[in-house]
Amino acid sequence: MSRLSDHAAPSRRAVLQGASVAGGGLLLGFSLPRAAKAQTASASGVFAPDAFIRIGRDDRVTLIMSQVEMGQGIHTAIPMILAEELDVPLSQVTTEEAPPNDKLYGNPIFYIQMTGGSTSVRALFMPMRKTAAAARAMLVTAAAQTWGVDAAACRTEAGAVIHDASGSRLGYGALVDAASVVPRPESPVLKDPKTFKLIGTPAKRLDTPDKVNGKAVFGIDALPDGVRFATLASCPVFGGTLGACDEKAALAVPGVRQVVKLDTLVAVVADHMWAAKLGLAALDIQWNDGPHAALSSVDLWGAIGKASEADGVTAQKIGDVDAALKGDGVITASYELPLLAHATMEPMNCTVHVTPDSCEIWVGIQVMTKAQRIAAAITGLPPEKITIHNHLIGGGFGRRLEEDGVGVAVRIAQHVDGPVKVVWTREEDIQHDMYRPVYRNVMGGRVENGKLVAWTHRVVGPAIIARYLPPAFKNGIDVDAVDGAIDLPYDIPHLRVDYVRHEMAGVPTAFWRGVGPNSTIFAAESFIDKLARQAGSDPLTFRRGLLAKNPRGLATLDLAAQKAGWGGALADRTGRGIAFQFVMGSFVATIAEVAVADDGVVTVKHITSAVDCGTIINPDTVVAQIQGGLIFGLTAASHGEITIERGRVQQSNFHDYRMLRINEVPTIAVHLVPSNEAPGGIGEPGTVAAMPAVANAIYAATGVQIQRMPIDPTLLAKKRSA
């Protein structure tokens, strides 16, 4: 989703403001200009949450976190940026979840308060630096005034201002009142990256100690006083409704308190989840399947295949591709991706307490304000009456960019006296997800004298953006769906990318880790290998030829090739495959090594990734995200497919919607390229890389190219010689 930055408001500049806080302290933050008048509000005594930084008289620095932690390490990376520019030890910083407020905490790339698209560091790196640098400058001025010395003669170190000539030293906590009345500098001086002490070091994550001893509280762990427990069954066919349902059988189960029947679902409310589950199982529920009762996966593939025959909207054009495609050596291929569920480790859940004039919500969600809005719309309450306690998230991957679960829980809670925790069973979580859609990519290309001269890429799939962020859906193009297809890092003289919008009635769709590039990069990188073969060229050499004008890309590719021992000898039915990409602001070159058994079963033995993600905040987190992202992508390549029959999702739990396990993962080596360029995203690129790297390795090992995910071993079984 990196392309969304094209639509971000450039006027949204970081503006700093200072104000004294209740209990004493300096309040600083970037916010909209109209909120900046709080500058001198020293006497209000009220904490106005239009800020990111709070410094207390006790020296504690509190960072109000707009971005949620779901394992990506953002509750460490953003504090590191702040601590670096403010010049405080990381241990002096604590984080606090921001309340829902798009104006103050909107992601500068999306407007709305959202954590997703591998954007957090990209969006907040400079604003956070500027805010912290301004705060530091104000503290320095305050100290200089206190001492009657020149501010230029003062410096900062470890949370204190120091005047070397006089040997004076004041901690930030002692300066908060004086600093609150210092005018904020228009353009604070940022540190020279060469002097960074924290950014670029493997700082320990701040959120992990409580995650190894059971103390961390996820949304599913919320236990407000008097809470009851509910679980639900939704109509198994999307778009269907509830028919007859006699609640008696459930109410007969000890511990069951109530049955809530809504238009599309039944929920059983009980003293604990076990009673709720038994109560639900006891019910004989009739469903009205609705208009999609006959839908099947075969229909979905057929429909997208047909849709891909139409011309799409042009998303990018270079040169004269039609002319360049005339002549010998034209090849075509198509690459397809199936439906996928998110299967976050923490099943969907949401705890809600609705009263006539309030609604309180406990949840872990990537979109605070969207959650607030849906609760307001359902209850009819004004947004300020909706309180949301956001929690650590047990895996997002795009699932918690959707507030549908909050909506369901609020609707159930409206019928319950007191707070109710709604927990989806794993079966319900998988069968009522919003799925990564089916995508089809139709490729065409021509090689002349060993050189790639023409390239066409048609992306076919639903426009999730049109539903999710309508202002970003312009000229009929889903910027996410074509991300990775346009603005290739390769130098190709004649090129056309077009987009065919194809919605899938009967299956709700949503973003999934790696988003559009999962489809476009799988297609583009697979097709590059096909073209290289056509050109009689080695896949590395062929790519290198296309990267002559892209030194960062070339260096990243070369690093991966060198570390992976590209070109070294391999056993029979063993192969290496490359995937190279520039998406989410990061260059990643990945080389997978696979062995394909005679029966077609693929073993991924080793993966090497070289990563140039610009300025690195926490290198250990970058490595962790690439490792985890690769494994997420390998799971999809190996096992990932949701299928539909009679309008129903066929898979239900981890036995038939499989995840890679520890005994199935390859060894992984990640190599980072040092850089002072703008930071790129790292949460999703690994996932994007896994599928094409493995597919190309299989192609090298067997000569068979995988054109639809997941890998089908029956296509790879060794042919018996006649």
Place this chain on the structure above:
Amino acid sequence: MQTLHINGDTHQLDVPADMPLLWVLRDVLKMTGTKFGCGIAQCGACTVQLDGKPARSCMLPVGSLGDQAVTTIEAIGATPEGARIQKAWLKAEVVQCGYCQSGQIMSATALLKAVPKPADADIDAAMAGNICRCGTYIRIREAIKQAAQS
């Protein structure tokens, strides 16, 4: 009435004998460190120890526990292996979202107790029942080996 021995305490609870230990821990005793992931013994998020051996609490009726001592993530740090595993976990920075990690740590601790110097095959066998959707497996393996050395 069920009598349960959990983390050194004895609880008398009015819960049905067929109720899985997972829900007794989470919803009745409000010990939320043990997680729900699948409910069918496929993911390991709910792993606890019974007399030091790993068990999936989501399919473990409390009526079947008898006198066995239940240990959960909340108390595993008090055992020597648990403390070593937790330390190694933080040193190797294993954790991502963290949701699976209670279960991973309970399985890893049981492994270390049974096999003080586990080989890769031992790690595979002991840990394959624990899914990590964030894909922290590489570091789980590293951390178990580190803990075994410590």
